[in-house]
Amino acid sequence: xxxxxxxxxxxxxxxxxxxxxxxxxxxxxxxxxxxxxxxxxxxxxxxxxxxxxxxxxxxxxxxxxxxxxxxxxxxxxxxxxxxxxxxxxxxxxxxxxxxxxxxxxxxxxxxxxxxxxxxxxxxxxxxxxxxxxxxxxxxxxxxxxxxxxxxxxxxxxxxxxxxxxxxxxxxxxxxxxxxxxxxxxxxxxxxxxxxxxxxxxxxxxxxxxxxxxxxxxxxxxxxxxxxxxxxxxxxxxxxxxxxxxxxxxxxxxxxxxxxxxxxxxxxxxxxxxxxxxxxxxxxxxxxxxxxxxxxxxxxxxxxxxxxxxxxxxxxxxxxxxxxxxxxxxxxxxxxxxxxxxxxxxxxxxxxxxxxxxxxxxxxxxxxxxxxxxxxxxxxxxxxxxxxxxxxxxxxxxxxxxxxxxxxxxxxxxxxxxxxxxxxxxxxxxxxxxxxxxxxxxxxxxxxxxxxxxxxxxxxxxxxxxxxxxxxxxxxxxxxxxxxxxxxxxxxxxxxxxxxxxxxxxxxxxxxxxxxxxxxxxxxxxxxxxxxxxxxxxxxxxxxxxxxxxxxxxxxxx
Numbered sequence: 001x002x003x004x005x006x007x008x009x010x011x012x013x014x015x016x017x018x019x020x021x022x023x024x025x026x027x028x029x030x031x032x033x034x035x036x037x038x039x040x041x042x043x044x045x046x047x048x049x050x051x052x053x054x055x056x057x058x059x060x061x062x063x064x065x066x067x068x069x070x071x072x073x074x075x076x077x078x079x080x081x082x083x084x085x086x087x088x089x090x091x092x093x094x095x096x097x098x099x100x101x102x103x104x105x106x107x108x109x110x111x112x113x114x115x116x117x118x119x120x121x122x123x124x125x126x127x128x129x130x131x132x133x134x135x136x137x138x139x140x141x142x143x144x145x146x147x148x149x150x151x152x153x154x155x156x157x158x159x160x161x162x163x164x165x166x167x168x169x170x171x172x173x174x175x176x177x178x179x180x181x182x183x184x185x186x187x188x189x190x191x192x193x194x195x196x197x198x199x200x201x202x203x204x205x206x207x208x209x210x211x212x213x214x215x216x217x218x219x220x221x222x223x224x225x226x227x228x229x230x231x232x233x234x235x236x237x238x239x240x241x242x243x244x245x246x247x248x249x250x251x252x253x254x255x256x257x258x259x260x261x262x263x264x265x266x267x268x269x270x271x272x273x274x275x276x277x278x279x280x281x282x283x284x285x286x287x288x289x290x291x292x293x294x295x296x297x298x299x300x301x302x303x304x305x306x307x308x309x310x311x312x313x314x315x316x317x318x319x320x321x322x323x324x325x326x327x328x329x330x331x332x333x334x335x336x337x338x339x340x341x342x343x344x345x346x347x348x349x350x351x352x353x354x355x356x357x358x359x360x361x362x363x364x365x366x367x368x369x370x371x372x373x374x375x376x377x378x379x380x381x382x383x384x385x386x387x388x389x390x391x392x393x394x395x396x397x398x399x400x401x402x403x404x405x406x407x408x409x410x411x412x413x414x415x416x417x418x419x420x421x422x423x424x425x426x427x428x429x430x431x432x433x434x435x436x437x438x439x440x441x442x443x444x445x446x447x448x449x450x451x452x453x454x455x456x457x458x459x460x461x462x463x464x465x466x467x468x469x470x471x472x473x474x475x476x477x478x479x480x481x482x483x484x485x486x487x488x489x490x491x492x493x494x495x496x497x498x499x500x501x502x503x504x505x506x507x508x509x510x511x512x513x514x515x516x517x518x519x520x521x522x523x524x525x526x527x528x529x530x531x532x533x534x535x536x537x538x539x540x541x542x543x544x545x546x547x548x549x550x551x552x553x554x555x556x557x
Contacts, residue, residue: 083271083273083274083277083318084273084277084308084309084310084315085305085306085307085308085309086293086305086309086315086316086318087295087296087303087304087305087307088293088294088295088296088304088316089110089293089294089296089309089312089314089315089316090286090287090288090291090293090294090314090315090316090317091110091112091115091288091291091292091293091294092186092187092287092288092291092314092357093110093184093185093186093187093313093314094109094110094112094113094115094116094117094184094185094294095108095109095110095182095183095184095185095294095296095312095314096108096109096110096129096182096183096185097109097179097180097181097182097183097296097298097302097307098129098180098181098183099180099181100143100176100180100181103128103130104128104129104130104139104181105126105127105128105129106124106125106126106127106128106129106299107179107180107298107299107302108125108296108297108298108299108302108304108307109121109124109125109296109297110294110295110296110297110314111294111295111296111297112294116158116167116168116170116185116187117132117158117167118161118165118167119161121297122297125297125299126299129183131159132158132159133156133157133158133159134156134157134158134159134160135156135157138154138155138156139154139156139172142154142172142174143174143181148174148175148176151174152172152173152174152360153171153172153173153186153360153361154171154172154173154174155169155170155171155172155188156169156170156172157169157170158170168187168188169187169188169190170185170186170187170188171185171186171187171188171359171360171361172184172185173185173186173313173360175311175312177307177308177311178308179302179306179307179308182307182309182311182312184312184313184314186313186314186357186359186360187357188359188360188361189359192359192361192362194359194361194362194365197228197361197362197365198361198365198368200224200227200228200365201224201228201365201366201368201369204220204221204224204369205368205369205372207220208220208221208369208372208373208376209376211376212380213380214377214380215248215249217373217376217377218236218248218249219249221236221249221348221369221370221373222234222235222236222249222250222251222348223251224369225251225336225348225350225366225369226251226252226350228362228365228366229334229350229358229362229366230356231332231334231350231351231352231356232252232253232255232256232351232352232353233250233251233252233253233256233260233350233351233352234250234251234252234348234349234350234351235247235249235250235251235260235261235348235349235350235351236248236249236250236338236346236347236348236349237265237346237347237348237349238345238346239344239345239346242267243267243272244264244265244266244267244530245264245265245267245269245270245346245347246262246263246264246265247260247261247262247263247265247527248261248262248346249261255353256353260527262525263525263526263527263549264524264525264526264527264530265526265527265528265530266526266530269324270347274321275344277310278335278337278339278344278347279337279339279344280310280311281310281311281313282336282337282339282367282370282371283313283334283335283336283337283363283364283366283367284333284334284335285313285332285333285334285335285357285358285363286317286322286325286332286333286334287332287355287356287357288331288332288355289317289322289325289326289330289331289332289333290322290326290331290355291355293316313360327547328351328547329353330351330352330353331352331353331354331355331356332351332352332354332355332356332357333349333350333351333352334349334350334358334363334366335347335348335349335350336348336349336350336366336367336370337370337374338370338373338374338377339371339374340374340377340378340381341378341381345374345377348366348370348373392427395422395426395427398422399416399417399422399423399427402416402417402419402420402422403416403417406419410438410439411438411439411441414436414438414443414505414511415436415438415443417434417436417513418434418435418436418443418444418445419443419445423445423446424436424445424513424515425445425446425515427515428501428515430517431446431501431515431516431517432446432447432496432516432517432518433445433446433447433448433496433497433515433516434446434448434513434514434515434516435448435454435458435513435514435516436511436513436514437454437458437510437511437512437513437514438505438511439510439511440510442454442455442458446516447496447516447518448496448497448516449493449496449497449516450493453490453493453497454514456487456489456490457483457490457497457500457514458512458514460483460486460487461478461500461502461512461514462510462512464478465478465504478501478502479499479500479501479502480499480500480502481498481499482498482499483497483498483499483500484498494518494519495518495519496516496518497516497517497518498517498518498519498520499516499517500514500515500516500517501514501515502514523551523552524551524552525549525550525551526549526550526551526552527547527549527550528547528548528550529550530550530552
């Protein structure tokens with residue numbers, strides 16, 4: 001549900017901050033250290049709520065139970081600024097911050113302007129952006145639009161410095177912010193056939209509409225993005241409920257031999273704040289992870305780190321992520337958000353072993369395909385939901401008939417839910433047994449614990465509801481995916497009932513329905529040890545360097 005996803009997001013954000021603190025603790029750079037920001041120390045943090053029994057996985061080598069202090073709001077805000085306000089950009093482009101109300105006067109810019117404009121940055125700072133291009137009217141026309149995303153990109157020719165001068169064609173990507181107009185400038189190869197890429201994507205979208213399974217759609221998407229971008233590896237990376245990711249589809253070039261298909265990666269490999277940025281800006285490109293970032297230089301009264309670059313396509317990546325890519329042998333990457341029902345379902349990820357640039361037009365074509373993919377997944381989920389709802393209504397009607405045929409005695413009617421077919425086990429997918437507790441008597445169907453253990457489990461549920469009732473909360477459905485966490489003696493019946501779902505059917509909570517699932521061993525293949533997000537080297541902490549397959553057997557309900 002949306003509430004569960006939001007809770008998982010909040011837990012993951014807290015874990016990200018704590019892992020980041022571990023990574024930054026040994027550095028002397030105050031811009032990457034949360035404790036240097038003036039925020040409170042760990043001793044002054046609020047106690048963290050205890051994680052549910054389903055959150056026993058490890059984060060950064062530590063169990064979630066060890067995260068006994070929640071990051072303060074100041075630390076969360078500082079962490080966001082470290083990612084969003086780096087004060088630097090990737091050097092393949094040029095950045096400007098302009099005052100739209102003052103003739104597009106340049107208030108800040110990157111210090112690599114000579115690359116595209118042939119002029120040093122200090123000669124451009126304070127001048128008008130319009131003077132840098134031949135077709136200034138195109139910029140003025142674009143700025144008349146309220147939604148600049150409709151105008152992007154504005155393709156222009158850089159103004160010549162002399163008659164003999166030859167300047168290239170560039171894309172301007174515009175965004176309005178509180179600080180002013182953000183302008184990202186990227187080179188455009190005149191020989192690039194972006195129309196062909198859009199045609200290929202259009203045909204792929206038509207094919208996507210004919211598919212009725214998510215795996216088949218994933219395969220189509222990686223195939224088309226691979227041929228459109230020509231990157232070495234293209235993957236569909238799906239997020240699970242606990243926020244960790246899995247490669248569910250892959251297409252790679254012949255020069256790669258190590259397939260990542262089916263591998264899982266811990267949630268902290270992609271911090272929650274970065275996922276939030278994908279929800280705002282659906283495409284993220286890194287042209288060269290080894291390139292030195294260009295610094296942002298500002299006019300008097302403005303600081304580079306005060307400029308929010310979250311919407312800028314040139315925003316420099318955090319040094320931790322760049323080191324992580326280098327450890328994977330990745331030089332360039334593209335990430336495309338797959339947003340389903342206002343949540344980040346996953347990403348389409350492109351990797352290249354060498355530096356590689358994809359123009360805004362190429363990225364936009366791939367973004368269209370990712371959005372169509374997301375819409376198709378959403379449509380399939382809606383169809384599945386309606387099918388389940390219709391089947392549920394039919395099943396309810398049959399169960400009501402069974403209860404009615406038992407007569408007028410409430411106890412007999414309750415037992416009618418487990419007396420024949422269909423029964424309670426048909427209501428919940430994946431369960432192997434169910435029971436009805438009514439007026440002190442328990443009736444069951446399927447694979448369930450012995451009667452005494454059933455009574456003990458029912459008593460635990462009743463006590464838990466009683467405690468919530470006394471606190472003023474209305475009792476509701478409860479789920480427990482580890483009964484042994486509530487009563488260690490229940491470990492002995494985990495083969496029959498490792499987890500349970502409880503639903504009260506009386507105001508006093510003495511009567512309830514119970515469903516059970518046994519423990520099932522699930523083998524997960526991780527891309528590296530998930531319990532070692534960081535390693536210590538040269539008296540500093542670094543992202544892990546090993547991505548060798550790490551197999552883990554996880555008991556689950």
